[in-house]
Amino acid sequence: MELLSKSVFSVALLCFTSFILYLFNRFYVRPQRLRSKLRSQGLRGPSPSFLLGNIPDFVKFQPKDIKALTEDGKATHDWARFTFPLFEHWLSQYGRRYHFALGTYQVVYITDPQLAKEISLSTSLKLGKPFFLQKNSKTLLGKGILTSDGEFWAHQRKTIAPEFYADKNLVHIMLDSAKKLINTWETEIEKQSGTANIKVDEDLQSFASIVISETLFGHSNSKVINELQERFKRLERAMKTPIIVGRILGLW
Helix, strand or coil: CHHHHHHHHHHHHHHHHHHHHHHHHHHHHHHHHHHHHHHHCCCECCCCECCCECHHHHHHCCCCCHHHHEECCEECCCHHHHHCHHHHHHHHHHCCEEEEEECCEEEEEECCHHHHHHHHHCCCCCCCCCHHHHHHCHHHHCCCCCCCCHHHHHHHHHHHHHHHHCCCHHHHHHHHHHHHHHHHHHHHHHHCCCCCCCCHHHHHHHHHHHHHHHHHHCCCCHHHHHHHHHHHHHHHHHHCCCCCHHHHHCCC
16 A cells, blocks of 8 residues: 555656646747747847746836827827837847747747748748737637648638739729728818817728728628628627737747
Protein backbone atom coordinates (compact mmCIF):
# COMPACT_ATOMS: atom_id res chain seq x y z
CA MET A 1 0.00 0.00 0.00
CA GLU A 2 2.82 2.36 0.90
CA LEU A 3 4.58 1.54 -2.38
CA LEU A 4 1.39 2.34 -4.31
CA SER A 5 1.04 5.69 -2.53
CA LYS A 6 4.64 6.60 -3.37
CA SER A 7 4.07 5.65 -7.00
CA VAL A 8 0.93 7.79 -7.23
CA PHE A 9 2.76 10.69 -5.59
CA SER A 10 5.70 10.31 -8.01
CA VAL A 11 3.38 10.28 -11.03
CA ALA A 12 1.47 13.29 -9.75
CA LEU A 13 4.72 15.17 -9.08
CA LEU A 14 6.00 14.28 -12.55
CA CYS A 15 2.78 15.50 -14.18
CA PHE A 16 2.81 18.74 -12.18
CA THR A 17 6.46 19.39 -13.03
CA SER A 18 5.81 18.71 -16.71
CA PHE A 19 2.86 21.10 -16.67
CA ILE A 20 4.95 23.85 -15.06
CA LEU A 21 7.74 23.31 -17.61
CA TYR A 22 5.18 23.45 -20.43
CA LEU A 23 3.79 26.76 -19.16
CA PHE A 24 7.29 28.17 -18.73
CA ASN A 25 8.22 27.17 -22.28
CA ARG A 26 4.92 28.32 -23.79
CA PHE A 27 4.68 31.72 -22.15
CA TYR A 28 8.31 32.69 -21.59
CA VAL A 29 10.88 30.66 -23.53
CA ARG A 30 9.07 30.60 -26.90
CA PRO A 31 8.22 34.33 -26.98
CA GLN A 32 11.78 35.18 -25.92
CA ARG A 33 13.22 32.92 -28.62
CA LEU A 34 11.00 34.47 -31.29
CA ARG A 35 11.85 38.02 -30.20
CA SER A 36 15.54 37.08 -30.35
CA LYS A 37 15.10 35.87 -33.96
CA LEU A 38 13.34 39.10 -34.88
CA ARG A 39 16.13 41.18 -33.33
CA SER A 40 18.75 39.15 -35.22
CA GLN A 41 16.96 40.20 -38.44
CA GLY A 42 17.20 43.86 -37.51
CA LEU A 43 13.70 44.28 -36.08
CA ARG A 44 13.61 46.20 -32.82
CA GLY A 45 10.67 46.84 -30.56
CA PRO A 46 9.44 47.79 -27.07
CA SER A 47 10.13 45.51 -24.13
CA PRO A 48 6.99 43.52 -23.20
CA SER A 49 5.78 42.67 -19.73
CA PHE A 50 5.31 39.06 -18.68
CA LEU A 51 2.10 37.48 -20.04
CA LEU A 52 0.49 40.84 -20.90
CA GLY A 53 3.09 41.83 -23.46
CA ASN A 54 2.62 45.45 -24.56
CA ILE A 55 -1.12 45.59 -23.83
CA PRO A 56 -0.53 47.92 -20.81
CA ASP A 57 1.21 50.35 -23.19
CA PHE A 58 -1.92 50.53 -25.35
CA VAL A 59 -4.01 51.35 -22.29
CA LYS A 60 -1.52 54.02 -21.19
CA PHE A 61 -1.46 55.74 -24.60
CA GLN A 62 -5.23 55.59 -25.23
CA PRO A 63 -6.73 59.06 -25.91
CA LYS A 64 -8.60 60.26 -22.83
CA ASP A 65 -11.23 62.37 -24.65
CA ILE A 66 -12.35 63.58 -28.04
CA LYS A 67 -10.09 66.65 -27.83
CA ALA A 68 -7.12 64.32 -28.08
CA LEU A 69 -8.40 63.26 -31.53
CA THR A 70 -8.20 66.81 -32.90
CA GLU A 71 -5.37 69.11 -33.79
CA ASP A 72 -5.63 72.68 -32.49
CA GLY A 73 -9.34 72.16 -31.98
CA LYS A 74 -9.92 71.18 -35.61
CA ALA A 75 -10.76 67.77 -36.98
CA THR A 76 -7.94 65.98 -38.78
CA HIS A 77 -7.97 63.36 -41.52
CA ASP A 78 -4.89 61.70 -40.03
CA TRP A 79 -7.15 59.61 -37.81
CA ALA A 80 -4.69 56.74 -37.33
CA ARG A 81 -2.12 58.96 -35.60
CA PHE A 82 -4.69 60.19 -33.10
CA THR A 83 -6.61 56.95 -32.64
CA PHE A 84 -3.47 54.82 -32.17
CA PRO A 85 -0.84 57.27 -30.87
CA LEU A 86 1.29 54.41 -29.55
CA PHE A 87 2.06 53.23 -33.09
CA GLU A 88 3.35 56.71 -33.94
CA HIS A 89 5.40 56.75 -30.75
CA TRP A 90 7.05 53.43 -31.58
CA LEU A 91 7.51 54.53 -35.19
CA SER A 92 9.66 57.45 -34.04
CA GLN A 93 11.67 55.13 -31.78
CA TYR A 94 12.15 51.98 -33.87
CA GLY A 95 11.59 52.99 -37.49
CA ARG A 96 9.09 51.85 -40.11
CA ARG A 97 9.39 48.18 -39.15
CA TYR A 98 9.23 46.97 -35.56
CA HIS A 99 7.67 44.28 -33.42
CA PHE A 100 5.57 44.26 -30.26
CA ALA A 101 3.66 41.70 -28.23
CA LEU A 102 -0.07 41.20 -27.67
CA GLY A 103 0.03 38.96 -24.67
CA THR A 104 2.37 36.15 -25.69
CA TYR A 105 1.81 36.69 -29.43
CA GLN A 106 4.52 38.53 -31.34
CA VAL A 107 3.35 41.04 -33.96
CA VAL A 108 5.48 42.58 -36.71
CA TYR A 109 4.27 46.09 -37.62
CA ILE A 110 5.16 47.41 -41.09
CA THR A 111 4.55 50.92 -42.46
CA ASP A 112 6.80 50.59 -45.50
CA PRO A 113 4.37 50.50 -48.50
CA GLN A 114 6.81 48.69 -50.77
CA LEU A 115 7.48 45.95 -48.24
CA ALA A 116 3.76 45.62 -47.51
CA LYS A 117 3.16 45.20 -51.25
CA GLU A 118 5.84 42.48 -51.49
CA ILE A 119 4.25 40.61 -48.58
CA SER A 120 0.76 40.86 -50.09
CA LEU A 121 2.05 39.50 -53.41
CA SER A 122 3.93 36.62 -51.81
CA THR A 123 2.52 33.19 -52.62
CA SER A 124 4.44 31.34 -49.91
CA LEU A 125 2.20 29.07 -47.86
CA LYS A 126 4.44 29.75 -44.86
CA LEU A 127 3.37 33.38 -44.82
CA GLY A 128 0.04 32.83 -43.13
CA LYS A 129 -2.13 34.40 -40.48
CA PRO A 130 -1.87 33.65 -36.75
CA PHE A 131 -4.53 31.46 -35.19
CA PHE A 132 -5.62 34.10 -32.68
CA LEU A 133 -6.45 36.47 -35.57
CA GLN A 134 -8.61 33.79 -37.20
CA LYS A 135 -10.40 33.04 -33.95
CA ASN A 136 -11.01 36.54 -32.58
CA SER A 137 -11.95 38.09 -35.94
CA LYS A 138 -14.14 35.23 -37.20
CA THR A 139 -17.37 37.07 -36.36
CA LEU A 140 -16.48 40.05 -38.53
CA LEU A 141 -14.21 38.63 -41.23
CA GLY A 142 -15.29 34.99 -41.39
CA LYS A 143 -12.73 32.60 -42.83
CA GLY A 144 -11.84 34.84 -45.72
CA ILE A 145 -8.57 35.69 -47.40
CA LEU A 146 -7.71 38.23 -44.68
CA THR A 147 -7.58 35.60 -41.95
CA SER A 148 -6.99 32.27 -43.70
CA ASP A 149 -3.62 30.68 -44.44
CA GLY A 150 -1.99 27.65 -46.03
CA GLU A 151 -3.61 25.84 -48.95
CA PHE A 152 -7.05 27.25 -48.13
CA TRP A 153 -5.62 30.78 -48.46
CA ALA A 154 -3.95 29.87 -51.77
CA HIS A 155 -7.26 28.54 -53.11
CA GLN A 156 -9.12 31.71 -52.09
CA ARG A 157 -6.44 33.91 -53.61
CA LYS A 158 -6.70 32.03 -56.92
CA THR A 159 -10.50 32.25 -56.83
CA ILE A 160 -10.76 36.01 -56.31
CA ALA A 161 -7.81 37.01 -58.55
CA PRO A 162 -9.97 37.41 -61.70
CA GLU A 163 -12.20 39.88 -59.86
CA PHE A 164 -9.35 42.40 -59.73
CA TYR A 165 -9.45 42.52 -63.53
CA ALA A 166 -13.23 42.78 -63.75
CA ASP A 167 -15.31 45.61 -65.18
CA LYS A 168 -13.88 48.96 -64.06
CA ASN A 169 -17.45 50.30 -63.71
CA LEU A 170 -17.40 48.81 -60.22
CA VAL A 171 -15.02 51.59 -59.21
CA HIS A 172 -17.42 54.19 -60.59
CA ILE A 173 -20.25 52.67 -58.56
CA MET A 174 -18.27 53.20 -55.36
CA LEU A 175 -17.18 56.71 -56.37
CA ASP A 176 -20.70 57.80 -57.30
CA SER A 177 -22.15 56.42 -54.06
CA ALA A 178 -19.41 58.13 -52.05
CA LYS A 179 -20.05 61.47 -53.79
CA LYS A 180 -23.78 61.21 -53.02
CA LEU A 181 -23.01 60.53 -49.37
CA ILE A 182 -20.61 63.49 -49.15
CA ASN A 183 -23.15 65.77 -50.82
CA THR A 184 -25.75 64.68 -48.28
CA TRP A 185 -23.40 65.57 -45.43
CA GLU A 186 -22.52 68.94 -46.97
CA THR A 187 -26.19 69.78 -47.45
CA GLU A 188 -26.95 68.87 -43.83
CA ILE A 189 -24.07 71.03 -42.62
CA GLU A 190 -25.27 74.01 -44.68
CA LYS A 191 -28.79 73.65 -43.31
CA GLN A 192 -27.47 73.85 -39.74
CA SER A 193 -25.22 76.87 -40.33
CA GLY A 194 -21.91 75.07 -40.60
CA THR A 195 -22.29 72.56 -37.77
CA ALA A 196 -24.24 69.31 -37.96
CA ASN A 197 -24.69 66.20 -35.86
CA ILE A 198 -24.04 63.37 -38.34
CA LYS A 199 -24.33 59.68 -37.48
CA VAL A 200 -21.37 58.56 -39.55
CA ASP A 201 -21.57 54.87 -38.68
CA GLU A 202 -25.17 54.54 -39.84
CA ASP A 203 -24.46 56.45 -43.05
CA LEU A 204 -21.43 54.30 -43.81
CA GLN A 205 -23.47 51.15 -43.27
CA SER A 206 -26.04 52.47 -45.71
CA PHE A 207 -23.26 53.40 -48.16
CA ALA A 208 -21.76 49.89 -48.00
CA SER A 209 -25.19 48.30 -48.47
CA ILE A 210 -25.94 50.42 -51.56
CA VAL A 211 -22.56 49.63 -53.13
CA ILE A 212 -23.02 45.90 -52.54
CA SER A 213 -26.57 45.96 -53.91
CA GLU A 214 -25.63 47.89 -57.06
CA THR A 215 -22.56 45.72 -57.61
CA LEU A 216 -24.50 42.45 -57.35
CA PHE A 217 -27.84 43.43 -58.92
CA GLY A 218 -27.11 46.57 -60.95
CA HIS A 219 -29.48 48.74 -58.90
CA SER A 220 -30.31 49.71 -55.32
CA ASN A 221 -32.57 46.91 -54.12
CA SER A 222 -34.31 48.12 -50.95
CA LYS A 223 -34.91 44.57 -49.70
CA VAL A 224 -31.24 43.68 -50.09
CA ILE A 225 -30.14 46.97 -48.52
CA ASN A 226 -32.36 46.44 -45.46
CA GLU A 227 -31.09 42.86 -45.05
CA LEU A 228 -27.44 43.99 -45.33
CA GLN A 229 -27.95 46.79 -42.82
CA GLU A 230 -29.53 44.35 -40.36
CA ARG A 231 -26.54 42.04 -40.75
CA PHE A 232 -24.15 44.94 -40.24
CA LYS A 233 -25.91 45.74 -36.97
CA ARG A 234 -25.65 42.12 -35.81
CA LEU A 235 -21.94 42.12 -36.64
CA GLU A 236 -21.48 45.38 -34.75
CA ARG A 237 -23.19 43.95 -31.66
CA ALA A 238 -21.10 40.78 -31.89
CA MET A 239 -17.85 42.74 -32.17
CA LYS A 240 -18.78 44.83 -29.12
CA THR A 241 -18.95 41.69 -27.00
CA PRO A 242 -16.11 41.86 -24.44
CA ILE A 243 -13.13 39.70 -25.32
CA ILE A 244 -12.01 37.32 -22.58
CA VAL A 245 -8.59 38.34 -21.27
CA GLY A 246 -7.35 34.78 -21.56
CA ARG A 247 -7.82 34.86 -25.32
CA ILE A 248 -5.82 38.08 -25.59
CA LEU A 249 -2.99 36.52 -23.65
CA GLY A 250 -3.00 33.46 -25.80
CA LEU A 251 -3.92 31.15 -22.95
CA TRP A 252 -6.58 29.46 -25.07
